[in-house]
Amino acid sequence: MSDKTLVEEAWIALEKSIIYYQGRPIGTIAACDPDIAALNYDQCFIRDFVSSALVFLINDRSDIVRNFLEETLKLQPKKTQLDSSTPSRGLMPASFKITVVNGQEYLKPDFGEHAIGRVAPADAGLWWIILLRAYVIATDDRSLAEREDFQEGIRLILQLCLVTRFDMYPMVLVPDAASMIDRRMGLYGHPLDIQSLFYAALRASLELLIPHEENQLIIKAVHSRLPPLLKQLRENYWLDIDRLNVIYRYQVEEYGEQALNQFNIYSDSIPFYRLAKWLPEAAGYLAGNLGPSQLDSRFFALGNLMAIIVSLTDELQSHRILNLIELRWTDLISNMPMKLCYPALEDIEWRIVTGADPKNRPWSYHNGGSWPVLLWMLTAAAKKMDRGELAHHAIAIAERRLLKDQWPEYYDGQDGRLIGKEARKFQTWTIAGYLLAKEFIANPDRLKLVTFPFENVSV
Ligand code: GLC
Numbered sequence: 001m002s003d004k005t006l007v008e009e010a011w012i013a014l015e016k017s018i019i020y021y022q023g024r025p026i027g028t029i030a031a032c033d034p035d036i037a038a039l040n041y042d043q044c045f046i047r048d049f050v051s052s053a054l055v056f057l058i059n060d061r062s063d064i065v066r067n068f069l070e071e072t073l074k075l076q077p078k079k080t081q082l083d084s085s086t087p088s089r090g091l092m093p094a095s096f097k098i099t100v101v102n103g104q105e106y107l108k109p110d111f112g113e114h115a116i117g118r119v120a121p122a123d124a125g126l127w128w129i130i131l132l133r134a135y136v137i138a139t140d141d142r143s144l145a146e147r148e149d150f151q152e153g154i155r156l157i158l159q160l161c162l163v164t165r166f167d168m169y170p171m172v173l174v175p176d177a178a179s180m181i182d183r184r185m186g187l188y189g190h191p192l193d194i195q196s197l198f199y200a201a202l203r204a205s206l207e208l209l210i211p212h213e214e215n216q217l218i219i220k221a222v223h224s225r226l227p228p229l230l231k232q233l234r235e236n237y238w239l240d241i242d243r244l245n246v247i248y249r250y251q252v253e254e255y256g257e258q259a260l261n262q263f264n265i266y267s268d269s270i271p272f273y274r275l276a277k278w279l280p281e282a283a284g285y286l287a288g289n290l291g292p293s294q295l296d297s298r299f300f301a302l303g304n305l306m307a308i309i310v311s312l313t314d315e316l317q318s319h320r321i322l323n324l325i326e327l328r329w330t331d332l333i334s335n336m337p338m339k340l341c342y343p344a345l346e347d348i349e350w351r352i353v354t355g356a357d358p359k360n361r362p363w364s365y366h367n368g369g370s371w372p373v374l375l376w377m378l379t380a381a382a383k384k385m386d387r388g389e390l391a392h393h394a395i396a397i398a399e400r401r402l403l404k405d406q407w408p409e410y411y412d413g414q415d416g417r418l419i420g421k422e423a424r425k426f427q428t429w430t431i432a433g434y435l436l437a438k439e440f441i442a443n444p445d446r447l448k449l450v451t452f453p454f455e456n457v458s459v
Contacts, residue, residue, distance in 0.1 A: 192303030344368025
């Protein structure tokens with residue numbers, strides 16, 4: 001099928017996913033699968049909508065994005081609650097749906113109180129800030145972001161991440177399942193996927209916050225968090241052969257400021273022999289998680305790709321992540337770009353870490369499944385680093401399957417050849433992710449909606 005038809009078909013499907021609230025378009029539903037029970041896939045998820053929103057911003061449909069930003073802002077709790085059954089101040093919902101009471105439409109948010117597993121989303125507020133910045137860049141209009149209710153909204157999201165907590169690290173501490181991976185997957189603590197978004201949201205906030213009296217404290221807090229956060233991620237999350245050699249020979253049980261092995265990582269917890277064989281000399285990546293005696297060496301695509309896009313990794317590191325994708329193509333891309341996480345947790349690890357979750361069995365769904373939505377992030381990362389050929393190759397692979405398979409949510413199997421066992425068809429972010437990848441190829445100038453330059457922050 002020709003390129004044009006694929007794109008046209010994708011647009012038709014994307015248009016169908018738009019939802020209207022009080023007569024205005026305000027978002028897109030997660031999936032329009034006619035054959036599987038909707039559960040919550042008939043809702044508009046903040047993280048899912050970002051892909052559609054970027055497509056809309058590029059195609060002069062910024063009205064939808066504006067409506068979305070305004071309405072979701074109203075859902076954010078503005079008061080401190082000491083009652084555990086109500087969402088925290090500043091939290092953004094994972095999703096919302098439209099309900100009708102006495103003929104009147106209302107938005108019903110889900111902060112995790114209905115979600116499977118009952119987890120609050122840590123990524124929603126971060127994505128919201130990132131999207132607001134994209135809106136400002138696309139429309140060249142700062143007035144929405146500078147409205148006092150928007151300034152307050154940004155402040156409250158940041159406060160939730162920056163204020164008092166039980167932690168001594170610059171990273172943000174979150175529960176398991178608080179991001180795109182919204183089921184237990186061993187991500188409790190400081191998962192990379194969240195740290196990349198956190199870093200991007202902090203940088204975006206500096207562009208969005210007006211330097212007036214009321215914002216002074218929070219601007220100062222962002223400035224003081226960014227350098228240590230960047231240093232921690234670039235240095236201690238980073239894995240390549242040289243780092244592996246250092247960690248392999250770490251001393252343990254060190255006390256005090258001079259400790260080299262700050263996190264007290266025990267060598268036996270890391271699969272060194274497998275990693276040393278797998279990691280090419282020219283490659284590297286950011287580890288999945290870091291905490292006390294914990295270095296999760298799984299590769300997480302969202303965190304690594306977003307790190308490149310937002311310049312969390314430096315230029316050399318960004319190239320080395322792309323080298324990894326290129327040199328381990330069969331593992332990470334294979335028949336559908338791309339694996340959400342690699343490798344999968346298997347056997348006893350799967351049993352203990354996921355709670356024996358059948359949806360996340362090895363090489364399925366979040367546990368080593370392949371997610372086409374990641375195509376836009378791969379394309380953006382590759383184009384940003386002038387490695388467009390990687391993106392072209394990945395898009396060509398996706399194009400062979402996506403329309404024919406009716407835009408599945410994810411694929412299963414080590415080589416990504418099976419349509420996900422429980423995958424929804426006509427999954428909106430699959431459709432939007434494809435369109436966005438094509439936009440970035442056709443017009444790399446659009447990348448500025450999501451990228452940050454390298455030079456601004458010094459470690
Ligand atoms: C699944 C995904 C989550 C997504 C939601 C709606 O729960 O894990 O990331 O937001 O579906 O598509």
